Amino acid sequence: MKRSLVLALAALCAALLIPGAPVASTTLKGPGVIRITSRETNFTRVDTGAVGRSPGDMEISRLQLYNTRIRQRPIGHGQLVCIYTGDNLRNCDGTFVLPAGKLVVSGGLVYRSLYDLAVIGGTGLYSNVRGTLVVTRVRQKAPPGDVLVFRLVVS
Amino acid sequence: MTTSRWQSLETRLVAASIVFALLIAFVFAVLILSVSQLRSATAREARAKDRTVAALELEKLVLDMETGARGLVITGRERLLQPWTAARRQLPHGLAVFEERFADSPQRPQAETLDRLITAYVRDYSVPLVDLARHQPAAARIPLATVEGKHRLDAIRTRFSALLNAENRFAATSAASARSRSQSAITGAIAGLAMSALLIVGFGVYLARAIARPLREAAAGASRLAEGDLSTRLAQSGPGEVGDLTRSFNDMAQKLQSNRLELEEQNERLRESERLKAELVSIVSHELRTPLSSILGFTELLLRRTVDEPTRRSYLEIVVAQSQRLATLLNDFLDAQQAEEGQLHLAEEPIDMATILREQSRVFVGQSDRHEIRLDVDEPLPMRGDSSRMAQVVANLLSNAIKYSPQGGLVEVAGERTAGDVRIRVRDHGLGIPEDEQPRIFTKFFRGGAAASGISGTGLGLAISREIVEAHGGGIGFSSTPGSGSTFWLELPADANGDAAEHTATKGDT
Numbered sequence: 001m002k003r004s005l006v007l008a009l010a011a012l013c014a015a016l017l018i019p020g021a022p023v024a025s026t027t028l029k030g031p032g033v034i035r036i037t038s039r040e041t042n043f044t045r046v047d048t049g050a051v052g053r054s055p056g057d058m059e060i061s062r063l064q065l066y067n068t069r070i071r072q073r074p075i076g077h078g079q080l081v082c083i084y085t086g087d088n089l090r091n092c093d094g095t096f097v098l099p100a101g102k103l104v105v106s107g108g109l110v111y112r113s114l115y116d117l118a119v120i121g122g123t124g125l126y127s128n129v130r131g132t133l134v135v136t137r138v139r140q141k142a143p144p145g146d147v148l149v150f151r152l153v154v155s
Numbered sequence: 156m157t158t159s160r161w162q163s164l165e166t167r168l169v170a171a172s173i174v175f176a177l178l179i180a181f182v183f184a185v186l187i188l189s190v191s192q193l194r195s196a197t198a199r200e201a202r203a204k205d206r207t208v209a210a211l212e213l214e215k216l217v218l219d220m221e222t223g224a225r226g227l228v229i230t231g232r233e234r235l236l237q238p239w240t241a242a243r244r245q246l247p248h249g250l251a252v253f254e255e256r257f258a259d260s261p262q263r264p265q266a267e268t269l270d271r272l273i274t275a276y277v278r279d280y281s282v283p284l285v286d287l288a289r290h291q292p293a294a295a296r297i298p299l300a301t302v303e304g305k306h307r308l309d310a311i312r313t314r315f316s317a318l319l320n321a322e323n324r325f326a327a328t329s330a331a332s333a334r335s336r337s338q339s340a341i342t343g344a345i346a347g348l349a350m351s352a353l354l355i356v357g358f359g360v361y362l363a364r365a366i367a368r369p370l371r372e373a374a375a376g377a378s379r380l381a382e383g384d385l386s387t388r389l390a391q392s393g394p395g396e397v398g399d400l401t402r403s404f405n406d407m408a409q410k411l412q413s414n415r416l417e418l419e420e421q422n423e424r425l426r427e428s429e430r431l432k433a434e435l436v437s438i439v440s441h442e443l444r445t446p447l448s449s450i451l452g453f454t455e456l457l458l459r460r461t462v463d464e465p466t467r468r469s470y471l472e473i474v475v476a477q478s479q480r481l482a483t484l485l486n487d488f489l490d491a492q493q494a495e496e497g498q499l500h501l502a503e504e505p506i507d508m509a510t511i512l513r514e515q516s517r518v519f520v521g522q523s524d525r526h527e528i529r530l531d532v533d534e535p536l537p538m539r540g541d542s543s544r545m546a547q548v549v550a551n552l553l554s555n556a557i558k559y560s561p562q563g564g565l566v567e568v569a570g571e572r573t574a575g576d577v578r579i580r581v582r583d584h585g586l587g588i589p590e591d592e593q594p595r596i597f598t599k600f601f602r603g604g605a606a607a608s609g610i611s612g613t614g615l616g617l618a619i620s621r622e623i624v625e626a627h628g629g630g631i632g633f634s635s636t637p638g639s640g641s642t643f644w645l646e647l648p649a650d651a652n653g654d655a656a657e658h659t660a661t662k663g664d665t
Contacts, residue, residue, distance in 0.1 A: 035275060111294035113287045116303075134303050136283045140290075147279040 027128045027154075034098075034150040038063040038078065040143045057084040065096060065148070075099055082109070092117060096148070100125035103150060105133050112144075113137040119150060130155045164366070164395035171358055178354065182347030189340030196333035202256070203326035207319060209256040210266075213249045214315045216242040217273055220281050221308050228288045228295045239285065246277065262321045269314045276307045369393035373404055385412040434614070435600050442484050442613060446477035487615045490547075491599055494622035501541040501626055505650055508536035508545060508577050512570050515549040525563030528553070532570040536577040537650040540627045545647075548623050548631075551616040552581040552643050558610050559641070560585030576629075577647045584640040593635060597621050 042062040049056035059082040064074040080094035088110055094117065096103045101124020109115035119131040131152040139145030223239025226232070250270060257266035280303060288295035372389055379387040387408055389401040453470040456462070462470070493499045509532045516530045549568075556566045560583045567582040588596060592603035600614040617631075624631045629647035 035279070110297065111287075111291060113291055113294045114284070114297065114300055114303075116299050134299070136279055136303075137287075138279065138283045140286075147283070149279070 026125070028125055028152060029154065031131075031151075031153045034148075034152065035067075036075070036098075036148050036150075037066045037068065037138075038146045038148055039066065040145070041077075053084060053088075055084050055086045058082065059084075059090065063096075063146075065098065080105075096150075098126075101127065103129075103133075103152075113140075119152060121155075126152070128154055164397060167394060171361075175351075175354065175358070178347075179351060182343070182351060185343045185347060186340060189336055189343055193333055193336040193340055196329055196336050200326055200329035200333055202260075203322050203329055206256040206260055206262075207322045207326065209249070209253045210269075210315060210318055210322065213246075213253045213269075213273065214312070216246050216249050217276065217308070217311055220246070220277065221304060224281050224285050224288070225301075225304070227285060228292070228300065231288070231292050236285065239281070243277065243282075246273075250274070260322075261325065262318055265314065265318045265321065269311065269318060272307070272311050272314060276311060280304060280307055365394050366397055369397045369401055373400060376404060376408070380408055380411070385415055434602075437606075439484075439488075439613075442611065443481065445611075446480045446484075449477040450474050450481075484613065487613055487619065490619045490622075491615045494619060495599075499622060499626055501544055501623070503539055504542065505652070506538060506540055506542040506545060508538060508549075508579060508647065509534065509570055511542060511546045511549055512536075512568055512579065515546055515553055516568050518550070519553045519557060519566075523557050523563070526557050526560060526566055527564070528566045528568060530568045532568075534572060536570050536572055536579075537652070538577050538627070538647050539650050540647070541623075544623045545627070548620040548645065549579070549581075551620050552645075555616060555643070556581055556583035556585070556641075558612065559583060559587075559605070561610070564640075572649055575649055575651075577645075577649045579645040579647070580642060581644075582640065582642040587637040587639050587641055588633070588635040589637050593633075596633070597631075 040061055041064050042060075044058075044060040046058040046060070047054075048058060059080075061080045061082075063078040063080070065076040065078055066072070067075050076096065076098045078094060078096035080092055082090035082092035084090050085108070089108055090110075091108050092106065094105045096105070101122055103122045103126050104120055105117040106120050107117035109117065114134075114136055116132055116134045119129065119133055121127070122129055129152040131150060134149045134151070136147045136149075137144060138147050219238040219242035223236045223242065226235030227239070250273065253266065254270060257263050260266065284295055284300055284304065287300075294300075369389070369392055376387045376389050385408060388405050391398065391401055391405070393401055453474050457467060457470055490499070512530060512532050516528045519526075520528050553566065553568070560566065562585070564584045567580070569580045569582075571578050586608075589603065592601075595601045596603070597617050598614075599618040602610075602612060602614040605612060605614075621631050624645055624647065627647055629645060631643070631645050633641055633643045635641035
């Protein structure tokens with residue numbers, strides 16, 4: 001009984017993850033901000049070109065997503081694939097899987113400590129959105145932790 | 156007439172006091188309520204200002220953090236981070252004060268949002284940025300850092316601006332409410348005080364008019380009364396007991412005046428009585444002395460001298476006549492005394508006044524050879540009464556007619572029966588009665604100028620006659636013209652049975 005009640009509450013909170021989004025709505029009706037945190041669970045560097053950092057190298061990050069205001073366990077996961085283009089520049093594509101849908105990001109970055117990417121679309125509740133993702137690293141030690149702020153607008 | 160309980164002055168004063176107390180209590184209640192509301196509005200305004208101050212201080216801390224972090228990021232100098240460090244140290248307290256101040260505010264939801272935004276700004280942006288600036292300065296200087304900071308700070312400042320505007324509006328509303336309450340309290344206090352003052356003045360005027368003035372008038376009236384002005388009366392005014400007081404005062408004054416008049420009348424009667432007594436002594440001594448002198452003189456002659464038989468008889472007849480005169484005099488006194496004491500005993504029997512008139516006329520015809528008595532009686536005059544007393548009345552009238560016609564002349568005696576009455580009239584053509592003496596001729600012992608004129612008498616005859624006539628249910632009166640004579644009349648109730656003549660009719664006409 002207690003367990004089922006906790007699950008029901010968790011489901012309700014998850015549905016309310018996006019502020020301003022009606023539970024019954026299928027797409028986002030207006031602009032919104034999603035603030036979540038991430039913890040890097042896996043980081044892989046693929047040295048595909050010349051030895052050492054060189055254009056074409058790849059970085060693959062896998063993340064677990066949290067919203068600690070709602071619950072301590074992960075609410076989703078994500079992956080970010082970046083390809084070095086030279087001079088520490090990387091071009092990245094990523095997908096963040098959230099309870100109400102996926103958000104797809106893309107763009108270039110220089111520093112992993114602070115970067116932003118374009119939100120180019122999504123699925124589910126986010127099928128009609130675009131916007132920006134600002135990522136700030138708040139934990140340098142392993143596993144690194146970031147704060148992800150999605151600022152979404154309805155396209 | 157006494158005042159009812161509800162009209163009494165005491166009840167009115169108690170009622171007025173209760174009304175005053177209630178009014179003043181009401182005024183004070185309104186004042187206390189207004190002051191309480193004023194304090195409440197002032198407190199709200201003060202809390203709104205406190206919230207504004209807390210919000211401004213918090214905003215300043217955020218700006219200090221942004222400024223410090225920006226200084227570090229741009230210059231890389233740790234010294235420029237000092238505002239950030241100080242602000243970060245103060246921020247928890249600032250946030251706590253901010254949350255506490257807005258806990259009961261209508262803007263609490265906005266404050267909570269601001270709280271979250273600031274916390275996120277510090278945790279998600281400012282602290283990582285400073286850390287980044289220290290360890291990776293180039294990364295901290297990318298445009299994104301500036302844009303993100305500006306973006307977050309703009310959001311915070313916009314929220315602060317909206318919050319402060321709302322708080323300012325709330326403070327303005329509270330201030331306006333406080334001013335309104337203050338104005339209401341002042342207006343209420345002024346109105347209440349004015350009303351209380353008016354009522355107190357009105358009550359004072361009422362007391363002055365309803366109590367003080369009547370009492371002052373009563374005191375003045377009492378003084379006038381004490382000075383002897385018994386005609387003093389107070390205006391019938393004043394409520395309750397005051398009205399009772401004025402009525403009682405007037406009743407007292409009325410009784411005092413009546414008693415005084417009665418005392419004056421009694422005094423006058425006493426003086427008159429004293430005068431009459433003195434006159435009585437004079438009359439009695441004179442009336443008694445004359446016959447007594449004759450009796451003494453003739454009896455001494457009879458004792459000292461030897462007189463022949465005719466002379467002796469003549470002397471004895473004089474002595475008898477004077478003795479009878481004395482007896483008559485004493486009888487008159489006794490009658491007057493009995494009448495005065497209400498002990499005049501009358502027989503009640505059928506009598507004929509015509510017979511009495513004839514008898515008395517016959518008696519008096521022989522007493523004066525200078526007077527002619529003309530009797531005009533054509534019918535029986537029956538009535539019920541005391542025949543001897545009525546004869547005494549008629550004799551008195553005839554005696555007076557003869558005495559007060561010293562020159563002689565005609566004395567007319569008439570009797571007739573009118574509707575239900577027997578009317579008798581005795582008229583002489585003598586001296587008449589002076590007008591100033593006419594009102595008093597039925598007074599005992601009053602003789603007017605008769606004594607000085609040498610006309611004998613006691614002054615009792617007419618008084619006794621009136622007592623006798625009135626005791627028979629009749630009346631006696633007169634009309635007189637000085638120098639032309641007088642007419643005395645009697646009106647007596649006739650006996651309806653008309654059989655008096657059978658009992659008392661006597662022997663023929665004069």
